[in-house]
Amino acid sequence: MTKVGIVVFPGSNCERDVHYVLNRVLNIPASYVWHNSGRISEYDSVVIPGGFSYGDRLRAGAIAAHSPVVNELQKMAKKGNIILGICNGFQILAECNLLPGALVMNNSLSFVCKWATIEVNSNNSIFTSSLKRKHKIIMPIAHGEGRYVASDRVLTKIARNNQITFKYFKDNPNGSIANIAAVCNDAGNVMGIMPHPERALVNGQSKEAATILQALSIHR
């Protein structure tokens, strides 16, 4: 059985939601791992949940990206372990360069919480491999610094490598470049996503959100 570890930083606040949905809704055994406990490598897959790690002082995810857990995550990513960063988790993965690009303040300059429609843009990652391209999914979003940005060079590269996994469809809630909602690494085993797949499974039965999270239990 795959073991999923949920990394908890001071200020994380979606770890309990992810824990509930993985264990109780999807029957995927998952446990909390305190960020500096040195134990994350005991797990097969990792979720970095949403929240405000270290209060998002300085910049969302900036301080968490210097936690000792990041070295372990970097090794795991290289080995091919599956890592999913949701919302603040995405911000942290971008800050520590496990994912390309950066996340900055929404263009509305305020926090936005609602449901957004996203579209599968690439099924080249382990999280999207069983989803059809152009397939539409509605999913909750809740973020203040969710506008994805990248240099032209990076953007061209991730587009060519099929690393842009999800895009906002029609209504872009934060002004992200190329309507990007989620990106993965080159190998497709690490993904960061601004919308919250775990929330789509609390108040409804989103098959697609389940698919994304179920990727965590795939043995590699």
Add this chain to the structure above:
Amino acid sequence: MSNLTKEESEYLKSKLRRYPNVVETEIVGAEWSEHCSYKSSKRFIRTFPNKGNRIVLGPGNDAGVLDVGDGYVVTVHIESHNHPSAVDPYGGAATGVGGVIRDILSMGSRPIALLNALRFAPPQSQRGDESSSYSRWLLRNVVRGIGEYGNCIGVPTVAGEIEFDPSFGNYCLVDVASLGFCRRESIVRNTAKQGDLIIIVGGATGRDGIRGASFASTVYVRNDRSAVQIPDPFLEKLIIEAILEALKEGTINALKDLGGGGLACCLSEVSDKLGMGFVIDLANLHVKEKGMSAEEIMLSESQERMLIIADNSKMNNIKRIFERYGLRYAIIGKVATHGNLVIKHGGRIVANIPARIVANAPPASRHFKRPLYISRLSGPLKLPPSRDLTKTLLRMLSKPAGSSKEWAYRQYDHEVGARTILRPGEADAAVLRITDRKFISIKLDGNSKHCYIDPYHGTLGCLSESCRNVVCTGANPIGIIDHLQFGSPENPEVFWTFKRAVSAIRNFCKFMKIPVVGGKVSFYNETPNGPIKPSPVIGAIGLIEEKRLIRRPSLKDGDTIFIIGRTKDEIGGSEYLESIHHITGGNVPKLDLVVDKLNRRSVMRLIENDTVSSVHDCSKGGIATALCEMAILGHVGFTVFIDDIPNSCSRIDNLLFSESHSRYLIGTQEPKKVQRILSDVKGLVFFQIGSAYNEKVVFKTKNEIVIDTNLRTLTRNFGGLEHVMSS
């Protein structure tokens, strides 16, 4: 500089049998402020019914505790931060959220939801006045403050209400409520024995928020920024997690948050409640800056601080937990058998005073007198003839008061926590999952326009409305929280309105057998321009026993529409009268308790029999706007036959916009079944009034079409607040 009155100083002196020193006077002054002592209101709010099968702990605690079965409880509390928010809307509102969260935490429960009720002057520019831009500034920053604090600590803001009235000019009311959840046995019992350690954990104490409680206990006249506290939600989040962990390990004997009145109030109240004395040395406390005096440390309202009393043997566990979360803490003293509060500052005793005296302020006797304006306002109205009712309806929907509040709730994370089932804007009340089977419904309601003209029936209306709102989601009301907000209690006319509101709560809750589980009184809500309109805010907590009972107000295509309850010529204080005709006065809706109960039970029966697809409370804005809300949410139009609406109205505009209580709108796919069930209820007033189909929105009599519009126009007009706030 203490705020004790001459009589209070004399009383204190006689109790102590000596002159109090400066520090003692300051401590007593904070605790005897209206804000902390309830000296004007205590004997009135004591008369609320607060017993019941579900009540584990009632008013008088940091939060009320209700048993929801299966070994679980919910905790609930409401607070306001009006004065601070008027000076610094962002910080004032944010620290208001922080304060109510710590109240929930003090009970040993995890905060799972936040709600708010906000009151401002109208935000849209009117005839070139400046108050609207100030109002927009306040509203924008209050919403941001609430949002950023709640979002950061990961507690969803699930419901709220916003009211606009000129009586809140240059001021605002910011009420925040919170709901907590835990196992029944996890509720902190608050005990202490000699030698137990007294610990303060969290933020360092500084010169911020000094005398905040006293600031809130006088008329708001100046921008006293030093009385406003500074929010740090990240710190609060760490405190929540660390304290819940420490409680789980059984290391805490007693727990209390530091709020209004700072250490002075916290130490004296806990010491008095436990019946034990405290010996404290302030030099041990972690502070923000050097050179603070004992009074400053005692009265500082620096945020994100909690008091813990623990056995010496548990200190290692506590230390380990706090250090893991990077929390600062200090052991500031020990519990003693005498009943005194002994405060030292670097070894030197600066105060030595019985906690019993500090914590029990002498009641203030207040005069009351029926305000003269009331008779003047209840006279007959001269209403101009109604004109184009389609235009009127669209104007009502597009006013900030009547329009969608999405501009505000979009800034609140309302889904974190994985419990939110019905979100803001989606239903009459928020619904949260508490166990795999059960759900809690909760809503806050107020109506200062009704309460101004008739404080008794206005308050009854708020009670009825909040209960109706939770009933519309499929819940049975199991508890009430109240927040009574008025001007100065020293003004006999204000105090009379307060007493009428208290009578309303007592009578309603007694009759309905719904206990009051918690509440708060806030006086001195006035500026040099005068007092606010009486603004009691009522929260109803409802329990949903099964998932299948959950209902939304959204109409479905093919629904037959019924109304329960009679519409009367009760147009006084209505949105229609105030925002369209700019008239204050007239007949405020009266609540008939018997009818209210009958109608509520009938709606519950329909829901339990699975016969209704949508239920909506009919209140502010009347039938016309309530039906439009159902249509917008359900993406379907409707046609309603006005002649079929049971009423005693003299005019058609009154019928469409009257805010008569105890009315429910119902959409059903099984009209025959609904008809049969409702016909069985003796004395129930109801009628089938129309149906939902296509895009058109039509109100007609047998002779003419009175309102003729469509869904797209309604939806376009519903964004009024958004429009005003982004302009």
